[in-house]
Amino acid sequence: MSAPVHTVEEAVQAALATVDDPEIRRPITDLGMVRSALVGDDGVVRVELLLTVAGCPLREKLRSDITAAVGAVPGVTGVEIEFGVMSPEQRQELQSKLRGGGATEEPVIPFAQPGSRTRVYAVASGKGGVGKSSVTVNLAAALAARGLSVGVVDADIYGHSVPRMLGADGRPTRVEDMIMPPQSHGVKVISIGMFTAGNAAVVWRGPMLHRALQQFLADVYWGELDVLLLDLPPGTGDVAISLAQLLPNAEILVVTTPQAAAAEVAERAGAISLQTHQRVVGVIENMSWLELPDGTRMEVFGAGGGAAVAESLTRTIGAEVPLLGQVPLDTRVREAGDAGNPIVLAEPESPAAQALGRVADRLAVRRESLLGKPLGLKPAGR
Ligand SMILES: Nc1ncnc2c1ncn2[C@@H]1O[C@H](COP(=O)(O)OP(=O)(O)OP(=O)(O)O)[C@@H](O)[C@H]1O
Numbered sequence: 001m002s003a004p005v006h007t008v009e010e011a012v013q014a015a016l017a018t019v020d021d022p023e024i025r026r027p028i029t030d031l032g033m034v035r036s037a038l039v040g041d042d043g044v045v046r047v048e049l050l051l052t053v054a055g056c057p058l059r060e061k062l063r064s065d066i067t068a069a070v071g072a073v074p075g076v077t078g079v080e081i082e083f084g085v086m087s088p089e090q091r092q093e094l095q096s097k098l099r100g101g102g103a104t105e106e107p108v109i110p111f112a113q114p115g116s117r118t119r120v121y122a123v124a125s126g127k128g129g130v131g132k133s134s135v136t137v138n139l140a141a142a143l144a145a146r147g148l149s150v151g152v153v154d155a156d157i158y159g160h161s162v163p164r165m166l167g168a169d170g171r172p173t174r175v176e177d178m179i180m181p182p183q184s185h186g187v188k189v190i191s192i193g194m195f196t197a198g199n200a201a202v203v204w205r206g207p208m209l210h211r212a213l214q215q216f217l218a219d220v221y222w223g224e225l226d227v228l229l230l231d232l233p234p235g236t237g238d239v240a241i242s243l244a245q246l247l248p249n250a251e252i253l254v255v256t257t258p259q260a261a262a263a264e265v266a267e268r269a270g271a272i273s274l275q276t277h278q279r280v281v282g283v284i285e286n287m288s289w290l291e292l293p294d295g296t297r298m299e300v301f302g303a304g305g306g307a308a309v310a311e312s313l314t315r316t317i318g319a320e321v322p323l324l325g326q327v328p329l330d331t332r333v334r335e336a337g338d339a340g341n342p343i344v345l346a347e348p349e350s351p352a353a354q355a356l357g358r359v360a361d362r363l364a365v366r367r368e369s370l371l372g373k374p375l376g377l378k379p380a381g382r
């Protein structure tokens with residue numbers, strides 16, 4: 001090859017270094033995404049680009065940015081881009097590179113790693129008291145009863161309801177730097193409230209809250225989990241946003257009551273996923289009706305809230321959001337929760353337990369592969 005071609009190659013490399021990955025916001029050359037860039041005798045540059053995940057939605061943006069940058073290099077007559085996908089090892093390397101770049105070492109959250117096979121469900125609601133914690137503990141117990149390895153994070157700073165509802169009131173223990181979660185009914189449980197108790201609420205906001213959640217999620221030793229359920233505080237506050245950043249692969253499970261007003265706020269909680277790019281796995285309507293002794297159903301909180309939320313989210317998100325189930329009112333739901341023995345275990349034949357069990361069946365799917373899953377990285381500078 002002659003000398004001028006070599007110069008063009010250098011100029012092409014320099015041009016590629018000006019292109020940032022739109023998500024990570026660092027040069028694609030730094031991120032190990034450019035596998036090769038060859039300048040042909042005809043002046044056509046062939047770039048082989050490794051995407052962090054297959055089906056990367058930003059692929060076309062990368063294509064146009066690279067074409068513009070490289071196409072502007074004198075001597076280049078055309079740009080051809082071939083897309084490949086990083087291997088899990090390459091992604092891992094990329095992550096540690098991003099982590100190592102900063103002054104402090106980032107705590108590693110196992111569920112956000114590219115190799116993680118844990119399905120993470122964040123149970124969210126627009127308003128309080130709709131039965132989010134009850135649904136969470138019952139799904140957890142039902143999934144564990146199906147032989148899955150299950151963990152629950154009570155992400156409500158003020159609430160200890162989840163450990164109590166599961167009868168896991170033991171204190172977490174510390175081994176070296178790891179926190180060992182108490183276990184009950186085959187479910188490992190940890191409550192953020194166990195670690196923040198006694199601190200003024202104002203302390204746990206914004207960046208500090210974010211750091212605390214990150215450390216917490218990194219320090220708890222869960223072992224290999226099939227499913228991790230997060231009971232979020234009601235609404236769309238700091239915790240929900242932080243968790244979305246820390247666990248971008250979490251799928252959102254929206255809980256609502258049949259009431260129109262509750263449904264409206266539940267919708268807002270679900271629609272947050274548009275900003276966080278999280279999948280909404282479905283809607284659960286709780287307190288749907290009360291079965292009277294004569295067998296008729298009394299619709300204490302009205303009707304249709306769950307279906308309305310599911311339809312509305314399907315429309316706004318543009319992907320099917322199913323109504324996963326309707327759980328009737330039953331005093332035994334509360335009694336079982338108060339006794340630390342979820343109704344799916346205490347009264348498995350009751351209609352409420354049956355409804356919760358059917359939802360668990362639909363969620364009891366192992367994560368098959370990473371393809372199409374977010375990488376779990378925050379954009380730099382946040
Ligand atoms: N299907 C049901 N039938 C009867 N009682 C229920 C049902 N679901 C929940 N409850 C009861 O309603 C109350 C509120 O439920 P829960 O604590 O699960 O709601 P939550 O959404 O987690 O509330 P918070 O916003 O305070 O965290 C509890 O006393 C619980 O036992």
Ligand SMILES: [Mg+2]
Nearest residue numbers: 132133159161
């Ligand atoms: Mg709760």
